[in-house]
Amino acid sequence: MLPFRKMHGLGNDFVVLDERSAPLRLTPARAAALADRRRGVGCDQIISLEPAGDGADVFMRIRNPDGSEAGACGNATRCVAALIAAETGRRQVTVRTIAGDLSAEVHPDGSVTVDMGAPRLDWRAVPLAEATDTLHLPLAEGPVESPAACSMGNPHATFFVPDLDAIPVAALGPLLERHPLFPERANIGFAQVLAPDRLRLVVWERGAGMTLACGSGACAALVNAHRRGLAGRRATVALPGGELGIEWRASDGHVLMTGPVATAFVGQLDLAAYPA
Template identity: 70%
Template sequence: MVPFRKMHGLGNDFVVLDARAGDLDLTPDRIVGIADRHFGVGCDQFIVMEPGTRGADVFMRIYNPDGSEGGACGNATRCIASLVAGESGADRVVVRTISGDLPVERLPDGLWRADMGAPRLAWQEVPLARETDTLHLPIGLGPVSDPAACSMGNPHATFFVPDIEAVDVASLGPTLERDAIFPDRANIGFAQVMGPEWIRLRMWERGAGMTLACGSGACATLVNAVRRGLAGRRARVSMERGDLVIEWREADGHVLMTGPVATAFTGTLDLGAFGP
């Protein structure tokens, strides 16, 4: 039996397993089975903690519910940092991912601030399938069009809309995620700018579907809003179950994300029950 934690950031939920002491033999079938909301524990992302090396306190490996590996997850980054900090008593933790190192700080009132690094804005960095202005992608579907794109360690496209409640995210998301312009698929955000310091956001995440929150998506949304002249460099990004504060720091171009973490429950898993 293997211990696990069910954690979340604003309802963006994760199954977290600790493999720092040794390999857990997590096959793709087992990851998909555990992530299933009907037959497993259920989660938006499946997170594995691995040993940190050369300046990182922990390595965070991210899997989507379909078994594909993700490059970044802002809400999970805060959750994992809080676990490591709880063990060491440190107020600063470096979480390593396949997309780079993410320093996270403990703040008052149970909040954590993650430095998500600088956004990647060139078409090759998103990536896109062909040379394209990342501020205005020539794609659309139904009532939405003309998104802006960037990478926050994973590809994001943001559609700015006049009424976020009128957007059928579940219908539009699957097709837009797989548009031919995204060779690695993309996370799709639908954003309504309420003012220079407030943005509402709904997300369709690649490999996961609709989620209650998306940390890297909130970061990408602010970056794209600033690039379009729609918002200031610091704003509250409101999602289904709460807010993140996002700042695109002018001094070094890094994006800072501040928000809460929570543990829903803990338990144990028989990995063999979820496939070979």
């Protein structure tokens, strides 16, 4: 039997598996089966802890419910940082991902701040399918239009709307995620600016659908709102699952995300019982 831990950041939930001593060789089909909320454990992403090598404490691999691999996940990074801090007794942790290294600090109250790095604003880095002004994409669907885009280790497009409650996120999200402008698909955020230091946000995540919270999406929303002149460099981003503190630091251009983590339960599973 394989031990696992079910964790979440503001309801964005993960099955965390430890592959540091031996690889589990998770296939896309098996990851998707584990993520299934009726036939598996159920989660927004499968998180595997792997050896990192020099310069980091752990490598974090992120698999979506459709079996695809994600480059970054802010809420999962906080969860993993809290686990490694509990193991090592150190509050400073470096988590390696396929998108780069993320440094994190675990605070005495249990919250975690992650340095998500600098946003990538060039159209090639998002990436987009053609040369485009990332501040105003030529994109519209139903009641939303002209999002701003950036990469936070994964592609994000943020639509700014006057009334978030009036937006049919579940209908628009899958259409926009797979728009031809996004060759690697995109996370689609719908943001309402309540004040220069407060945003409401719902995110349709590529490969996962609508989640209760998206950490990298909250970072992208603040970055794009500031670029549009709608918000300052520091704001509280209210998501369906709770609130994150986001700062786009002026000194080095890095984005800092602070929020809670929680363990829902621990258990064991028979990996061989899931389709390979």
